[in-house]
Amino acid sequence: MEKQSGLIRKTNVRYAMLALVFVNVMINYLDRSNLSVAAAALSKDLSLSTVQMGLIFSAFGWTYAILQIPGGLIADRIGPRVLYAVCLITWSIATVCQGFARGFVSLFGLRLATGAFEAPSYPINNRIVTSWFPNHERASAIALYVSGQFIGLAFFTPVLVTIQYYAGWKGLFVTTGLVGLIWGLIWYFFYRDPLDHPRVNAEELNYIQKGGGLIEGKKIDKTQPSIWKWINLKQVIGSRNLWGVYIGQFAMNAMLWFFLTWFPTYLVQYRGLNFIKSGYLASIPFLAACAGLLLSGFVSDYLIRQGKSIAMARKTPIIIGLVVSASIVGANYSTSTTAIIFFMALAFFGAGMALISWVFVSILSPKHLIGLTGGVFNFMGNLASIIVPIVIGYLAKDGDFKPALVFIGALGLIGACSYLFLVRNIEPPIILTEEKEPKVLSAS
Template sequence: MSSLPNSQAASVATGAAPLEAAGSSVRLPTRRRWFMLSLLLIATIINYVDRVNISIAAPFMAKDLGLDKIEMGLIFSAFAWTYALALVPAGFVADRFGSKLTYGVSLISWSAVTVCQGLATGFSSLFGLRLAVGAMEAPAFPANSRAVTVWFPARERGMASSIYVCGQYLGTALFTGALLWLATTYDWRHVFYSTGAVGIVFGVVWLFLYRDPLNCKKVSKEELKYIEDGGGLVKSSQERTRFNWRQIAELFRYRQVWAICIGKFASTSALYFFLTWFPTYLIEERQLTTIKVGIFAIMPFIGATIGILLAGAISDLLIRRGYSMSFARKLPLVVGSMLGMSIVLVNFTDSNLICIAILTIAFFAQGIASSSWAAVSEIAPKELIGLTGGVTSLAANIGGIVTPIVIGAIVQSTGNFSLAFWFIGAVALMGTLSYSLLLGRLYRIQLKAR
């Protein structure tokens, strides 16, 4: 991870023009890329609210439908089954049809299925609907990664990636209290009705407002030049890639792809604890009231939001200060994964306040490690940005399949979450080793297969 603080070396490493010629301080006639990023942020908030809403409804839903811990573990993981399987084809779809159409159709589709979850009558219907939500959400993050890579120069890409990724935490932090209020004031079904309806409306808004750079009439030539000179793949937004299985095989010849896949698996395992079992842990093991859960459950998500934004800001700052892109993108991945092991300390305290503090630090660390999306944007072949995002997300979301089931089995057999935290800590260690020892130097992969 060593590097020399040399501006010229950083420019070469990122494929960007020298900072003096195209620095972030340059005043441009338009800043349309930030408007597009705001759309990505809102879409990601909705994306994750529609993932986490089931964990908020779970204690009420399990009691109403008579579901045990094993069944709830399967329901929690069902989303990730189809999500993981659909990610590679979803990445190809994002490359083939662009972020506008891919994301818009995906958003409206998963939101419609979310509404239908409110009509579930038992394990089978709920499990099937969660499978459907997973399949429909699969194009979202490959489309996110593609949009940031075509709209942002390399020196801004870390922060841009962090801003949209923080949507996965902001939604829970902002809306947990409101969704708990819906579940207790009305019933758990209204949680799905409300979140699904919001998604459908925004899906239509997305189709009207989002554009790729060369299709956007409101972006200036100066801004397009700034993006392209800084390493943004503006022209790639117009390219339509043909699928080739040999290209996927060739991706896995690179250690960077393997390392990011393993690291993403580790950080996603921690993420899925917070997205699924966390409210149940607070209510059943920590014996917190619904009001306290609504307050305490927000804190780790705020911590994770700060973590991902801090990682992006520091990573981009290091590049501007002359450190290599490779060092700047790798540092938060190693630090975040290492700090994530602190989650096991929860097993050594009876204090609810200390427990929440530890979990907030652990999720803060997971937020830092989630800056891996910026690393994906840096190594992805220019013709396969979405597909590379899909491949790495596939590996990540195996953690989304495994973790809820493992935790459900642990709690069912032991009656507590102690071993579950040891499991998450061990996976965080695996991520630390992958990023620190396997990842190596980051650079944009150039495929030979066509």
């Protein structure tokens, strides 16, 4: 063991585990976005109509959102090492199989499968960060792994385009699927929970545990009620604080799914930009969102280290970010491409700041229900993947996109208000037993 000034220096294995999660998130989003790259050639080869392609685009969101709560329950019962490996391998197999789809039914079913197998991923991410990181480092850790989705979308989309150019849409699905299959094996080989990792020392474990990290990982307290009971679901959907977080997450995801679905169409069809040029410009808001996310995470943890209250340190960046996201409306009053991209990037920067909201799952959830709470949280947020694209399509059906941007901006303000007025008292959660006797968890 390393020693410094006669003292044993703690290891920093937690950062290596975070790097593994970061790669998981990048692969996760590559396998969500590969269809958008393949869509034009795929729809032509398989003779798919615009309506059919719309249904195929939505298929991922239906199963992904619906299975968030079951995914959270599973994350509370099965360790991240095994469960994440299974998820990576199964959704990657579904991705490879998309390269052999022969029509609407097979492709639609495979996109449903991809969403289903990816469903536990973010509850697992939250479980890992809660196990490996103390409270005062947790927002930064969340910001770092979530940034993987924006880095993947900003930098790897050109890679996907290049793969399709040389290998066709079938080769695109096969290649991205094989990457996930290989990484699933690497994950299983390298990841361990804190108490099981051979390279972590007692000093790092003490540091994590004293800071509120749940180093026991998947080891559930047998004295606590089973997570499979309805009373536990009632608890995580009956909390006013958690509802404030759920609404805020829906508002943030509304912005995300605008950029994942309608943004390129907005630039080309409603703003008249060249398709190739719009492809490069579309990466700017994703980079801005990544910057907002990282800034928010590090500022939030800095405030904690300065002795500020948890409520102030965690809520302030999120509220500011959601308010800033409403600036997307400014594009309605802009005519130059530069101004339009500026307002889009500013709005997504704000949404990125709000993405540290996962930290509230750790703060407000009963310790034995972190996976379940994360599942409900992600379900509520990902309802935006189903609702928002449909609403935008309806609002813009007459060729005017301005009402759609007002809709997105208004949701940002609603999300900020939910944190201001619903997330009020951040206290240790109460466990409800079957006899309905409240039992307060000791503070970390």
